[in-house]
Amino acid sequence: MRLLLLGAEGQVGRAMRAACPADASLIALGRDACDLSDEASVRAAIANAECDWLVNAAAYTAVDRAESDEALARTVNGTAPGWIGAAARMAGIRVAHISTDFVFDGSAGTPYRPDSPTNPLSAYGRSKLAGETALHSADPDALIVRTSWVHAAQGSNFPLTMLRLMRERDEIRVVADQTGSPTWATTLADSLWRLIAADASGTHHLTDAGIASWYDLAMAVAEEALALGLLPRIPTITPIATEDYPTPARRPAYSVLDKSSAWALLGGPTPHWRLSLRNMLKEVTERA
Numbered sequence: 001m002r003l004l005l006l007g008a009e010g011q012v013g014r015a016m017r018a019a020c021p022a023d024a025s026l027i028a029l030g031r032d033a034c035d036l037s038d039e040a041s042v043r044a045a046i047a048n049a050e051c052d053w054l055v056n057a058a059a060y061t062a063v064d065r066a067e068s069d070e071a072l073a074r075t076v077n078g079t080a081p082g083w084i085g086a087a088a089r090m091a092g093i094r095v096a097h098i099s100t101d102f103v104f105d106g107s108a109g110t111p112y113r114p115d116s117p118t119n120p121l122s123a124y125g126r127s128k129l130a131g132e133t134a135l136h137s138a139d140p141d142a143l144i145v146r147t148s149w150v151h152a153a154q155g156s157n158f159p160l161t162m163l164r165l166m167r168e169r170d171e172i173r174v175v176a177d178q179t180g181s182p183t184w185a186t187t188l189a190d191s192l193w194r195l196i197a198a199d200a201s202g203t204h205h206l207t208d209a210g211i212a213s214w215y216d217l218a219m220a221v222a223e224e225a226l227a228l229g230l231l232p233r234i235p236t237i238t239p240i241a242t243e244d245y246p247t248p249a250r251r252p253a254y255s256v257l258d259k260s261s262a263w264a265l266l267g268g269p270t271p272h273w274r275l276s277l278r279n280m281l282k283e284v285t286e287r288a
């Protein structure tokens with residue numbers, strides 16, 4: 001199988017490259033080779049690629065910045081997936097695309113199913129929902145996988161931000177009233193390769209197992225990092241309310257996703273987030 005990967009330098013893009021099975025070949029394009037704000041660039045990249053599947057791991061992921069930069073977020077996350085779907089369909093290429101828990105408003109009290117009503121609270125969430133819709137209209141067979149709270153040993157993510165702040169400060173304050181599921185990019189990439197091998201289509205939810213608040217996640221980063229020698233001591237970590245950590249973007253209070261359809265296709269659950277976090281931080285120690 002030949003697979004074209006867009007967003008090759010992001011957290012998920014790197015994990016997809018690392019998890020590439022021996023019997024697959026990968027054409028990995030970064031922003032310089034395929035710019036999702038430029039329709040001609042997207043069309044050319046897809047027309048020139050002889051492949052069976054395309055995975056779109058490129059996105060505008062700066063949630064707060066998107067509030068004041070909505071037009072670009074909208075083009076990259078909302079419009080480009082439609083260009084991708086149309087070009088891929090024309091070339092007979094299957095598409096896998098990644099979306100987010102932030103398409104939901106967080107007012108639910110039980111895990112969101114793939115067909116639960118969406119209602120994004122942020123410009124980023126609106127742009128990602130628009131991307132799902134545009135891709136689905138262009139290519140009804142596309143595979144859309146919503147995930148959440150992604151982290152990796154390289155890149156910009158909450159656990160690495162926490163690790164840096166814990167080294168710099170005596171106290172950090174973290175919101176305890178937003179609940180979701182942290183997800184190691186490696187879990188997502190391994191699962192995506194398997195969903196592709198199974199010829200999956202439609203919308204599915206895929207995160208690591210278990211739930212946490214951002215505060216729980218920060219506490220876990222502290223404990224795991226201390227045990228691995230990445231942190232000399234644990235600073236004071238204070239749970240706070242969302243209103244005490246003002247940000248430009250609103251985030252869902254609850255964004256746990258129901259993963260049962262993906263788990264059925266995969267033949268079992270994904271690892272618990274705590275185990276995945278430990279494995280991610282082990283990789284940080286190996287890189288240091």
Ligand SMILES: NC(=O)C1=CN([C@@H]2O[C@H](COP(=O)(O)OP(=O)(O)OC[C@H]3O[C@@H](n4cnc5c(N)ncnc54)[C@H](OP(=O)(O)O)[C@@H]3O)[C@@H](O)[C@H]2O)C=CC1
Nearest residue numbers: 009010011012031035036037058059061100147148149150
């Ligand atoms: N990170 C998270 O917590 C979550 C992510 N997702 C989704 O998962 C997918 C992968 O995210 P993740 O790997 O974490 O994100 P990253 O931000 O790590 O990677 C995204 C990549 O897309 C690239 N990119 C941005 N703009 C463009 C553009 N105009 N043209 C081409 N490439 C571009 C970025 O390049 P550059 O670095 O140069 O900007 C970056 O390499 C995205 O669809 C995201 O919405 C879903 C839920 C949670």
Ligand SMILES: Cc1cn([C@H]2C[C@H](O)[C@@H](COP(=O)(O)OP(=O)(O)O[C@H]3O[C@@H](C)C(=O)[C@@H](O)[C@H]3O)O2)c(=O)[nH]c1=O
Nearest residue numbers: 061063100101102148149150158173174175214245251
């Ligand atoms: C840095 C920091 C953040 N926070 C809060 C702010 C926010 O509510 C929460 C997470 O902040 P971040 O900006 O790191 O995370 P954020 O970029 O919002 O993460 C989201 O990214 C996009 C791409 C997604 O798709 C989502 O699934 C989700 O992973 O933690 C604190 O409470 N204390 C802190 O010191």
Ligand SMILES: [Mg+2]
Nearest residue numbers: 061062063064
């Ligand atoms: Mg962020």
